[in-house]
Amino acid sequence: MSTTDTQLWQQLQEAGLVQGAEPPAREDRGYWYIRLMQGVGGWIGALFLLGFVGITLTFVIRSALLSGLGGLAACTVAALLYRHQGRSDFFCQFALALSLAGQGLVLVALFEQLDHQVAAIALSMALLQLLLFAGLDNFTHRVWSAGAGSIALIEAFLEWRWQAYVPGLLALACAWIWQQEFRLTHRGALLRAGGYGLSLVLLPSAPLLSWLTHAWYWHGAEAAGPWPGHAWLGAALSGAALLWTSHYFLQREGIPGRSPAALALLALAALLAGANLKIPGLALALMILLLGFGQGNRLLAGLGVAALLGGLAFYYYTLEASLLEKSAYMAATGLALLLGRLAARRLAGLAATDEEPGHG
Amino acid sequence: MDNPRSTLLGWTEQGHLAPEALYPAMVASGALPSRPAWQRSIDRLLLWAGTLFLAASLVFFLAYNWQDLGHYAKFALAEGAVLLALAGVWHQGLERPGGKAALLGASLALGALLALVGQTYQTGADTYELFASWALMLLPWVLLGRCAPLWLLWLLLVNLAIVLYFQLFPGRFLGRLLGAEQQLWLLFAWNTLAQLLWELAARHGITWLQPRWGARLLACAGGAMITALAVLQVTDWHGSSVLALPVWLLWLAACGWIYRRRQKDLFMLAGGALSLILVVSSFFVDWLSFRHGSGFLLVGLLVIGLSAAAGWWLKRVAAEEAP
Numbered sequence: 205m206s207t208t209d210t211q212l213w214q215q216l217q218e219a220g221l222v223q224g225a226e227p228p229a230r231e232d233r234g235y236w237y238i239r240l241m242q243g244v245g246g247w248i249g250a251l252f253l254l255g256f257v258g259i260t261l262t263f264v265i266r267s268a269l270l271s272g273l274g275g276l277a278a279c280t281v282a283a284l285l286y287r288h289q290g291r292s293d294f295f296c297q298f299a300l301a302l303s304l305a306g307q308g309l310v311l312v313a314l315f316e317q318l319d320h321q322v323a324a325i326a327l328s329m330a331l332l333q334l335l336l337f338a339g340l341d342n343f344t345h346r347v348w349s350a351g352a353g354s355i356a357l358i359e360a361f362l363e364w365r366w367q368a369y370v371p372g373l374l375a376l377a378c379a380w381i382w383q384q385e386f387r388l389t390h391r392g393a394l395l396r397a398g399g400y401g402l403s404l405v406l407l408p409s410a411p412l413l414s415w416l417t418h419a420w421y422w423h424g425a426e427a428a429g430p431w432p433g434h435a436w437l438g439a440a441l442s443g444a445a446l447l448w449t450s451h452y453f454l455q456r457e458g459i460p461g462r463s464p465a466a467l468a469l470l471a472l473a474a475l476l477a478g479a480n481l482k483i484p485g486l487a488l489a490l491m492i493l494l495l496g497f498g499q500g501n502r503l504l505a506g507l508g509v510a511a512l513l514g515g516l517a518f519y520y521y522t523l524e525a526s527l528l529e530k531s532a533y534m535a536a537t538g539l540a541l542l543l544g545r546l547a548a549r550r551l552a553g554l555a556a557t558d559e560e561p562g563h564g
Numbered sequence: 565m566d567n568p569r570s571t572l573l574g575w576t577e578q579g580h581l582a583p584e585a586l587y588p589a590m591v592a593s594g595a596l597p598s599r600p601a602w603q604r605s606i607d608r609l610l611l612w613a614g615t616l617f618l619a620a621s622l623v624f625f626l627a628y629n630w631q632d633l634g635h636y637a638k639f640a641l642a643e644g645a646v647l648l649a650l651a652g653v654w655h656q657g658l659e660r661p662g663g664k665a666a667l668l669g670a671s672l673a674l675g676a677l678l679a680l681v682g683q684t685y686q687t688g689a690d691t692y693e694l695f696a697s698w699a700l701m702l703l704p705w706v707l708l709g710r711c712a713p714l715w716l717l718w719l720l721l722v723n724l725a726i727v728l729y730f731q732l733f734p735g736r737f738l739g740r741l742l743g744a745e746q747q748l749w750l751l752f753a754w755n756t757l758a759q760l761l762w763e764l765a766a767r768h769g770i771t772w773l774q775p776r777w778g779a780r781l782l783a784c785a786g787g788a789m790i791t792a793l794a795v796l797q798v799t800d801w802h803g804s805s806v807l808a809l810p811v812w813l814l815w816l817a818a819c820g821w822i823y824r825r826r827q828k829d830l831f832m833l834a835g836g837a838l839s840l841i842l843v844v845s846s847f848f849v850d851w852l853s854f855r856h857g858s859g860f861l862l863v864g865l866l867v868i869g870l871s872a873a874a875g876w877w878l879k880r881v882a883a884e885e886a887p
Contacts, residue, residue: 212593219588219589219592221585221592235830235878237834238882241837241838242872246868248845249865250864252861253860255857255864257857258857259856293873297869298872301868389583390583392577457599457602469606500567500590500597516620527625527627527628528628528630531621531628534620534624535617535618535622538618539614540614541614542618545610549607
């Protein structure tokens with residue numbers, strides 16, 4: 205075990221939280237960048253496996269039944285490999301590629317069978333991803349399933365013209381998952397995989413869907429959704445997720461709900477939730493940033509920062525408002541943030557000192 | 565140093581730490597933020613986000629090019645924003661977060677002002693000249709600011725200037741030696757040099773450069789460029805440079821030695837492994853025949869094998885004590 209792990213164990217022993225000998229050193233510390241590298245490798249491998257099937261077993265691709273069965277068989281073999289050879293890096297990578305290739309075959313089968321009924325195809329893929337999430341015991345694959353399933357649901361909602369609700373619904377689900385991380389510890393790995401998958405899809409979804417919606421409108425297609433209020437309700441859902449998350453952390457930190465500090469911070473969160481109506485994705489990025497920081501999850505916090513910066517850059521090109529209007533929204537939000545900081549310093553006791561820890 | 569969070573979660577999954585003890589352990593180990601950390605972070609978030617939004621609003625406004633507003637009013641707005649931000653820097657001081665945020669605001673407002681100059685006077689300057697001028701004028705502030713995000717903004721501006729330059733003048737810079745990808749070469753050289761200097765400065769005690777995210781971002785940029793160059797050469801892309809593969813091998817070896825032996829950084833090693841997988845796969849994709857499908861199977865298995873081997877090796881490295 206590393207020196208830092210030894211020190212940590214001793215610290216927990218002194219706090220009375222653990223007893224006995226130090227645990228052996230962990231093999232897999234779950235570094236996200238190792239998983240990402242392996243995930244990319246798995247994806248590339250899957251594409252080539254699909255190519256192999258496509259050229260060598262052309263009769264499979266041409267038959268909806270055979271591709272569907274072949275795809276499901278591939279996913280089943282992948283599940284068995286994860287179960288019985290889960291400690292082997294090679295078999296885990298092979299299982300990932302096999303499962304991805306199998307999902308590709310199932311998608312081909314659905315397109316051939318359902319004759320381009322996009323919503324039905326999307327819902328079927330979402331169901332498949334749910335089954336794979338539950339059945340394939342591998343963290344990287346579960347992140348993929350959570351993300352791919354979310355994308356499938358987004359596609360279905362797009363077909364129904366209800367896409368305005370997607371970011372808010374995903375945000376609520378994401379907030380719930382991360383809030384349960386330390387409560388449902390026996391399902392911790394499952395929750396984290398689902399949380400990452402949802403977060404990765406959630407963050408670009410709001411600005412992209414907003415752009416897509418207005419691109420339709422701009423090109424003379426029917427307006428997005430049967431009722432313009434959908435966009436407002438959808439944005440309100442995202443704002444509600446931010447407020448809920450803020451309230452969760454205030455409770456967890458033991459700050460009374462009616463205290464000046466809590467009211468100030470909730471008012472600020474409500475203001476930002478309101479700004480989300482005009483700056484799509486703002487509430488979601490802030491929610492993820494808050495969740496990441498509050499859960500001690502630097503990766504998640506980093507995703508929130510990246511989403512905030514990327515969202516700002518993307519906002520420049522969106523079509524729902526002119527640059528002049530967007531400038532006004534940004535200026536109002538910026539002023540509100542800075543004034544909110546002043547108010548929070550007085551009411552919530554923020555940062556009495558400006559010294560950074562370890563600042564040199 | 566490992567974040568205690570991942571260690572505690574691992575111990576809980578393995579049964580060494582009781583589930584009900586996880587949250588108190590997280591608090592006790594400092595994996596979760598303390599009350600002062602919360603206060604400080606919310607304060608910083610509001611400060612930096614507010615500054616960024618205000619500066620961005622100025623950029624958006626000037627980009628709108630509102631015809632109803634005269635030139636003098638627009639210049640007054642842009643110059644006023646720069647001066648106001650600099651006044652904030654003077655009032656807060658560069659050591660305080662408020663001063664650094666004000667300096668970021670001034671830096672962004674400066675860019676908006678330069679864009680306004682180009683927009684108003686129609687000097688015929690190209691877009692790359694805007695970013696190059698911006699970077700040049702910003703350099704003294706960046707040197708004084710001693711702020712990692714500001715340095716990354718400056719490096720981003722230089723990268724943008726390079727990209728935009730080559731959109732206008734492809735093939736002008738050492739064309740014969742470096743082939744058709746001069747842009748990629750220059751971006752690789754620039755970002756790798758920046759990474760090297762960043763790491764040296766951090767190693768020599770400049771604490772505000774020591775958090776790893778800055779060097780890692782630069783490594784991603786440089787690594788992406790040299791990987792692209794190597795892939796272009798192995799796939800025999802028309803006009804590709806013969807130097808790409810040797811330089812890529814040198815880069816890979818240097819990364820492996822530095823981040824394995826001198827300063828263990830798994831992120832860098834994982835990036836190098838991914839680069840190796842991409843280049844080797846590209847080589848076989850170019851070399852094999854894909855008429856009968858066996859080529860696809862071979863390359864697929866190769867990629868799977870390489871990524872598995874890389875994962876196995878990285879986990880072994882992670883399990884070692886830091887040098």
